[in-house]
Amino acid sequence: MSITALARDEIRALSPYKAAEQVDDTIRLNANEAPFRNPAEEFQRPLNRYPEIRPVRLRRRLADRYGVLESQLLVSRGSSEAIDMLMRVFCRAGRDNVVTMSPTFSMYRHYATIQGAECRAVPADADAGFAVDAAALLAGCDDATRLVFLCSPNNPTGTLVGRDTLVDVLTARRDRSVVVVDEAYVEFSESSSAIDLLDEFDNLIVLRTLSKALALAGARCGAVIGHAEAIAMLDAVQAPYALATPVVEMVDLALTDAHWAEAARQVALVRTERDRVQAALANLPFVTRTWPSDANFVLIEVDDVDRVLAKTRADGILVRHFADDLADCLRISIGAPAENDRLLRCLGQTGDA
Ligand SMILES: Cc1ncc(COP(=O)(O)O)c(C=O)c1O
Structure with missing residues (x-):
């Protein structure tokens, strides 16, 4: 079974939004845009024009930085938007559930609740350094578990999810749940990213953000990394023109070597x-x-x-x-x-x- 089979029927059937075509050096009379620039802006791409539907160069740069293919990455408005989109793609309201650990980042529960999915939190023991216990986590999962959220390093404990634990969860939930590893803080750790497990597990999604290590929380920019078929479904759910031109141009600059x-x-x-x-x-x-x-x-x-x-x-x-x-x-x-x-x-x- 592929990750596509875990998505909601409506999402599998969803076609991406068909936005007005954008071609350089043409007269653009196809998107109801203003023909004049706003005098207050000086961006390379004028703000009277819509941004790119998806920021192509930014995606390429982020894919290079994270060592994945462009087709394996979607640029998101921070990890927050990615968490919301994952709930909407995979969880059927009133039927599916999300499993995570506790304590952890409260947005998993928040967005699960908005989507009408139950959020089950498996407690991590403070005396054991809040280490995630794979067996306990898996015991919290059942046939209706579509998403497992693991935050590593975890907010608010700072604890890493061990590589063995992660592999155990990915293996046990193969074909049954998407395992999301939220790596918002991974740059502050000695530990490597879970991205290298993508070759082995098609039920893995990794979330990265530029809000922490890149000091760009105000820009609202992050990345969802996963298999191309999962990324295509998330892409179909994300709003067209999601990333604003000033953000794209600024973040593009922040990704240069210096x-x-x-x-x-x-x-x-x-x-x-x-x-x-x-x-x-x-x-x-x-x-x-x-x-x-x-x-x-x-x-x-x-x-x-x-x-x-x-x-x-x-x-x-x-x-x-x-x-x-x-x-x-x-x-x-x-x-x-x-x-x-x-x-x-x-x-x-x-x-x-
Ligand atoms: C674990 C974790 N994931 C995601 C986020 C959201 O980050 P972003 O600014 O990318 O939406 C945060 C923010 O504090 C976080 O702690």
């Missing part, structure tokens, strides 16, 4: 800072636990969350509390060195608060 290398230097700095911040936090008397992180944040457990939150807020520093899932924990993103210094100074005084 900018890519600079982003890699910044990732290295964040990793160094993460180790420094983590070590300093672990030494604070009110920090009862920390977990190793492969991402650009650390998760800590404290003895009095409200007191720490009040202190950081009073000092103008925002950290994240997930009251429902991790009541005693805080997720702290790694900032610039001076911001991290301020955080550590603030928390160093928390005992006196």
